[in-house]
Amino acid sequence: MFRSLRVHDYRIWAAGALVSNVGTWMQRTAQDWIVLTQLTHNDAFAVGITMALQFGPQLLLLPITGLAADRIPKRTLMMMTQAAMGLLALGLGVLAVLHVVTLLEVYGFAFLLGCTAAFDAPARQSFVSELVPPEHLTNAVALNSASFNAARLIGPSVAGLLTEVVGPGWVFILNAASFAGVLASLALIRPGRAGVTTPRGRGVTDFVAGFRYVASRRDLVVVFTMIFIIGTFGMNFPIYASTMAVLFHQGATGYGLLSTALAIGAVAGALLAARRTEPRFGLMVVAGVLFGVGLMIGALAPSFLVLAIALPLVGVASQTFMTTANGTVQLSVERWVRGRVMAIYMAIFMGGTVIGAPVIGWIANTLGPREGMVAGAIAGLVSAGIGTAWMARGRRTAQQAATQG
Secondary structure (H helix, E strand, C coil): CCHHHHCHHHHHHHHHHHHHHHHHHHHHHHHHHHHHHCCCCCCHHHHHHHHHHHHCHHHHCHHHHHHHHHHCCHHHHHHHHHHHHHHHHHHHHHHHHCCCCCHHHHHHHHHHHHHHHHHHHHHHHHHHHHCCCHHHHHHHHHHHHHHHHHHHHHHHHHHHHHHHHCCHHHHHHHHHHHHHHHHHHHHHCCCCHHHCCCCCCCHHHHHHHHHHHHHCCHHHHHHHHHHHHHHHHCCCHHHHHHHHHHHCCCCHHHHHHHHHHHHHHHHHHHHHHHHCCCCCHHHHHHHHHHHHHHHHHHHCCCCHHHHHHHHHHHHHHHHHHHHHHHHHHHHHCCHHHHHHHHHHHHHHHHHCHHHHHHHHHHHHHHCCHHHHHHHHHHHHHHHHHHHHHHHHHHHHHHHHHHHHC
């Protein structure tokens, strides 16, 4: 399960990333909570706008982020992006501590953070493949997800407690300090494969080549379609958790506990994925079904406790889906175009938030938090339906080939 940790550089990277991930989850929790309860009057649409501004640049900057990941040494690029994100967290923290932060300023910081993360994400996703041998890639991707979600076990609960005790500003400042961990790990990684870049070419031509590569692969098109649907309309957890916490008359601590409950399942899903030697498409279909069922159970939960018990199922399903999709894409594409393909992957998965988060936020505002979760459940089931249709088509093709043979 932990075989990738035997690799020196990956072990160093994972340790630094875990520290930074805890801080990232603390910031996300505090940011969404102050938007919902301090800067607005329980406006889920405003939380959706914040999410859209933070994740939308993945789509907006797609023409250059993938090229940057393929052209600039990934370690160098990530040292710049991680330092920039730390400074942005510090700036927002200072404004919050001084009690002068406004909703528009939170929007602005969310957008700037999103722009920086748009360059960081494809480099970080493809960086793993340069730290471990190919036979360990699926395991390394799964352990990355486990680390990210293990941080979710700690970060939201700590952020909820600190938000109520000392205020959200100090949560942002602590997140800024956490970036020192990942910067130190990047500095300690030995140069070599992690510094390799692909040959240079004409920017526009290279950018189009990434899309042509994906378009020529029907299997990737299907995977990306499933990712878009479930990522856009399903994985809006901050809206679900914050609005349901308010529905059940819980404070910031209750919101953090719901995020932690989701993370328990996500960590379990990532560790189960780490045991598998290769990703299997059928798991994405099963995960999509379980995701929809889990959100539906949560939407019908009669109490806060029942909701908290249901969320780990959603966490297992979402993590299984994401880890399998990530591993499938990385293992099936050629190295020369991997950065651009992963940029498209992240743009589809995270950039869809521009559409989905405001829509789910509007549904939660207009119809109610439960109906927002139902919309997410439907997205999971639709995604699973597309995957089922693709698998059925593949079986028919195989049967026809066998008959003709």
